Amino acid sequence: MISDFMSGLVRLRRGSWEMLASLLIAIGVIMLxxxxxxxxxxxxxxxxxxxxxxxxxxxxxxx
Structure with a gap:
């Protein structure tokens, strides 16, 4: 599962990067x-x- 995620990041696939962006938004809201x-x-x-x-x-x- 981790290797699929990292592979998606390296290959510029939408799913992995969207998850990372959503996680960043969630962290920002928690920080707020x-x-x-x-x-x-x-x-x-x-x-x-x-x-x-x-x-x-x-x-x-x-x-």
Whole structure:
């Protein structure tokens, strides 16, 4: 399973990159909602924006 994921990343396939972009968006939202670490809140917008732009670009990759 891990080798399929890594193979998809190397071959620029949509599924693996979309999962990575979605994970980045989720991490950014979690960083935004947590009340403890100021550095995580500070970088949450950048992480979420990066994941969103990455998802838009990756949606044009072949399956």
């Amino acid at each position: 909602m947590q009340p403890v670490f100021l550095w995580a809140y500070t970088y949450s917008f950048i992480v979420t924006l990066t994941g969103t732009v990455m998802f838009i670009i990756v949606s044009h990759f072949p399956e």
